[in-house]
Amino acid sequence: MKPQAAAWLFVAPALLVVGVFFVIPVLAGFALSLTDFDIYALADPANLRFAGLDNYLTLLATPLFWQALGNTLYFVAAGVPLSIGLSLGSALLLHSRLARWPGFYRTVLFAPVVTTLVAVAVVWRYLFQTRYGMVNHVLGQAGVGPVDWLGDPRTAMPAIILLATWKNFGYNMVIFLAALQAIPEDIYQAARLDGASARQQLVRITLPMLKPTLALVGILTMAGYFQLFAEPYVMTQGGPLRSTVSVLYFMYEEGFKWWNFGIASTAAVLLFALMFASTWVIARAARGAGPRARQAGA
Amino acid sequence: MPRSLAHACRRLCCLGAGILLLGACTPQAAPPETLRFWAMGREGEALAQLMQEFERTHPGIRIEIQQIPWTAAHEKLLTAFAAGTLPDLCQLGNTWIPEFAALNALEPLDARIDASAAIATGDYFPGIWDTNVIDGRLLGIPWYVDTRVLFYRSDLLKRAGIPAPPRTWPEWARALGAVKRAAGADAYAILLPLDEFEPLLALGLQQPGDLLGDSGRRGRFSAPGFRAALGFYAGMFRNGWAPANRAGAISSVWAEFARGYFAFYISGPWNIAEFKRRMPAELRNDWMTAPLPGPHGPGASIAGGASLVMFRPSRHARAAWSVVEYLSTAATQARFHELTGDLPPRRSAWREPALAGDPYARAFREQLERARAAPKVPEWERIAGEMQLAAEQVVAGRTDIAQATAALDRRVDAILEKRRWMLDRKAGR
Numbered sequence: 001m002k003p004q005a006a007a008w009l010f011v012a013p014a015l016l017v018v019g020v021f022f023v024i025p026v027l028a029g030f031a032l033s034l035t036d037f038d039i040y041a042l043a044d045p046a047n048l049r050f051a052g053l054d055n056y057l058t059l060l061a062t063p064l065f066w067q068a069l070g071n072t073l074y075f076v077a078a079g080v081p082l083s084i085g086l087s088l089g090s091a092l093l094l095h096s097r098l099a100r101w102p103g104f105y106r107t108v109l110f111a112p113v114v115t116t117l118v119a120v121a122v123v124w125r126y127l128f129q130t131r132y133g134m135v136n137h138v139l140g141q142a143g144v145g146p147v148d149w150l151g152d153p154r155t156a157m158p159a160i161i162l163l164a165t166w167k168n169f170g171y172n173m174v175i176f177l178a179a180l181q182a183i184p185e186d187i188y189q190a191a192r193l194d195g196a197s198a199r200q201q202l203v204r205i206t207l208p209m210l211k212p213t214l215a216l217v218g219i220l221t222m223a224g225y226f227q228l229f230a231e232p233y234v235m236t237q238g239g240p241l242r243s244t245v246s247v248l249y250f251m252y253e254e255g256f257k258w259w260n261f262g263i264a265s266t267a268a269v270l271l272f273a274l275m276f277a278s279t280w281v282i283a284r285a286a287r288g289a290g291p292r293a294r295q296a297g298a
Numbered sequence: 299m300p301r302s303l304a305h306a307c308r309r310l311c312c313l314g315a316g317i318l319l320l321g322a323c324t325p326q327a328a329p330p331e332t333l334r335f336w337a338m339g340r341e342g343e344a345l346a347q348l349m350q351e352f353e354r355t356h357p358g359i360r361i362e363i364q365q366i367p368w369t370a371a372h373e374k375l376l377t378a379f380a381a382g383t384l385p386d387l388c389q390l391g392n393t394w395i396p397e398f399a400a401l402n403a404l405e406p407l408d409a410r411i412d413a414s415a416a417i418a419t420g421d422y423f424p425g426i427w428d429t430n431v432i433d434g435r436l437l438g439i440p441w442y443v444d445t446r447v448l449f450y451r452s453d454l455l456k457r458a459g460i461p462a463p464p465r466t467w468p469e470w471a472r473a474l475g476a477v478k479r480a481a482g483a484d485a486y487a488i489l490l491p492l493d494e495f496e497p498l499l500a501l502g503l504q505q506p507g508d509l510l511g512d513s514g515r516r517g518r519f520s521a522p523g524f525r526a527a528l529g530f531y532a533g534m535f536r537n538g539w540a541p542a543n544r545a546g547a548i549s550s551v552w553a554e555f556a557r558g559y560f561a562f563y564i565s566g567p568w569n570i571a572e573f574k575r576r577m578p579a580e581l582r583n584d585w586m587t588a589p590l591p592g593p594h595g596p597g598a599s600i601a602g603g604a605s606l607v608m609f610r611p612s613r614h615a616r617a618a619w620s621v622v623e624y625l626s627t628a629a630t631q632a633r634f635h636e637l638t639g640d641l642p643p644r645r646s647a648w649r650e651p652a653l654a655g656d657p658y659a660r661a662f663r664e665q666l667e668r669a670r671a672a673p674k675v676p677e678w679e680r681i682a683g684e685m686q687l688a689a690e691q692v693v694a695g696r697t698d699i700a701q702a703t704a705a706l707d708r709r710v711d712a713i714l715e716k717r718r719w720m721l722d723r724k725a726g727r
Contacts, residue, residue, distance in 0.1 A: 036716065038716060039376075039397065039400065039401070039676060040400060040676075040716060040717075040720060042376070042379070042380060042401065043400055043401040043402055043403075044402075047716075047720060049719075125546060126549070129547070129549055130543070130547045131547075131549075132549060148543070148547060150544070150546055150547070151492075151542075151543055151544045151546070151547045153694070236546070237493070239492075239493055239544060239690075240492070240493075240544055240690065241687070241690055241691060241694060241696070242687070256373065257680075258677075258680050259376070
């Protein structure tokens with residue numbers, strides 16, 4: 001057997017799985033986005049119309065889609081830096097030699113990641129409750145009037161961002177912690193001998209050494225945050241005034257609530273394009289930063 | 299080769315004869331006919347009890363009940379339709395009937411009802427019955443009903459100088475104003491959660507004319523009728539009578555009702571049992587139900603509930619129909635009410651003492667005579683959501699009623715585009 005044939009044979013099972021469970025559904029989804037497949041077409045295939053690019057044009061002219069896109073970008077733009085910042089901050093604290101019981105805190109801070117969102121959402125809904133919630137109680141002590149967190153279109157998304165950040169930051173924290181532990185101690189010793197302050201050590205050593213990890217975490221978090229769905233689904237059902245409808249939530253409603261699979265697939269294709277583009281930008285930026293990080297490490 | 303084939307044949311024949319002989323040996327001729335019956339939520343549990351009694355009186359029929367949670371029901375039914383595994387018999391929310399009618403999945407029941415001795419059409423509340431008639435064909439039999447009435451705190455009304463619940467919109471507005479004045483800044487006159495479309499829909503149905511025009515081809519929300527309804531609805535917020543809250547902002551409707559946070563609440567039959575159980579003892583006689591006020595006198599309300607439908611093709615249609623008839627007798631319906639608290643769709647079932655003697659049910663009995671079906675198109679649920687969003691925008695002050703209803707009509711027309719195309723194509727053929 002030629003080596004090449006053997007190689008194909010070895011990757012064939014993986015290719016088959018990828019083909020059946022990824023490539024074919026994606027192609028089928030793209031094909032659906034060119035039709036107006038819906039409940040009527042399910043009843044009788046004669047009710048299926050080929051729409052060409054009409055779905056795309058319709059979607060781009062739908063105010064709710066733009067609103068959903070805006071809400072999603074708001075969530076990504078505010079949520080990703082906040083989440084990564086919190087992860088990095090808590091990882092640095094836990095890694096610090098001054099931290100007591102790091103194992104205990106690591107477990108506590110990681111706990112939200114493994115809890116069920118639906119159960120957590122019940123608790124958070126109580127926290128955000130307008131008249132009896134703890135958040136407003138604390139704000140009230142500080143003299144801030146009651147905020148209708150989940151009922152006011154201006155505060156609903158910030159509330160969702162807080163919940164998502166709290167729920168997710170522990171995961172990245174553990175990744176950062178592992179990366180911090182991989183930085184050789186002798187670099188810091190050398191820096192200290194040179195008289196570098198703690199701040200300088202952080203900016204000149206820790207952050208550059210973490211750059212590849214930061215890029216990885218950035219890409220993963222952004223890809224995850226673009227797919228915002230469960231939080232608004234359990235907390236606000238997209239309201240108030242559609243202020244927490246994300247692209248994925250929009251897709252879910254079109255597809256599984258109203259059975260307009262044509263439009264839903266179109267939204268999926270557009271979301272895919274958007275995520276692909278933004279991930280590519282980050283990956284490019286990270287690759288540009290890579291060699292310098294290695295230099296700093298050398 | 300031919301020899302072995304003949305051999306195989308002979309063996310097969312022997313086997314066949316053996317099976318036949320075996321069949322001849324068993325005493326009864328026909329095995330019991332098995333029906334598959336899907337039911338949702340609490341009704342599914344009660345059904346299991348009712349069906350035990352049915353099986354005792356109908357030894358030839360066995361019922362296989364599957365309980366489906368409401369939240370998963372719609373998806374499961376559509377998936378079953380696509381896979382061709384729908385049950386013989388099913389409980390179906392009556393707003394879903396138009397959708398399954400569009401799928402051509404429902405067995406028409408007109409001929410069976412004409413021949414039936416057990417089910418008397420005239421005994422049913424007309425508005426509820428009407429939800430089951432799509433394009434002139436009867437596709438379901440009402441099983442239990444759901445409409446919305448006013449729940450109110452009689453003591454708070456009295457404190458505000460209102461002796462009796464309002465019957466008209468002007469009376470209602472007066473009562474709301476008086477209750478709010480008496481309640482002060484921290485309480486309200488009425489609770490209308492901004493993410494529930496039912497109260498506004500009920501007000502809209504009280505108006506003459508339909509919400510969709512041209513046999514469900516276009517929205518008619520900018521007609522004067524709906525605009526008046528939306529105006530009255532939004533006015534309750536603008537005047538400060540209702541808090542501009544979504545349902546999530548109220549942690550417990552019962553606790554807040556008892557506390558006097560609001561005096562009026564538009565809700566359905568399930569809340570009779572809930573309020574009976576949850577109102578504190580000292581307030582036991584301080585709440586009551588009343589039919590919805592209308593623009594000029596007692597008004598209409600929504601015709602909700604669930605129906606019994608038969609999916610087709612079913613090989614057990616005759617047996618399924620006998621189950622429908624059994625569940626539709628006044629006696630079974632009264633028993634069903636005992637088990638679930640669901641209200642029966644037949645007037646004669648309301649004569650049973652459990653219902654006739656319940657003062658809280660009286661308003662529902664009166665309201666059901668004036669229940670009115672929402673537009674019967676598959677897209678209705680989505681349109682109702684859009685309607686409520688328009689109302690929420692008006693209440694938030696983002697737009698006015700004329701603009702909001704015009705924009706709503708445009709959105710509804712876009713949603714109904716496919717339906718128009720199909721109806722026009724059918725008419726052209």
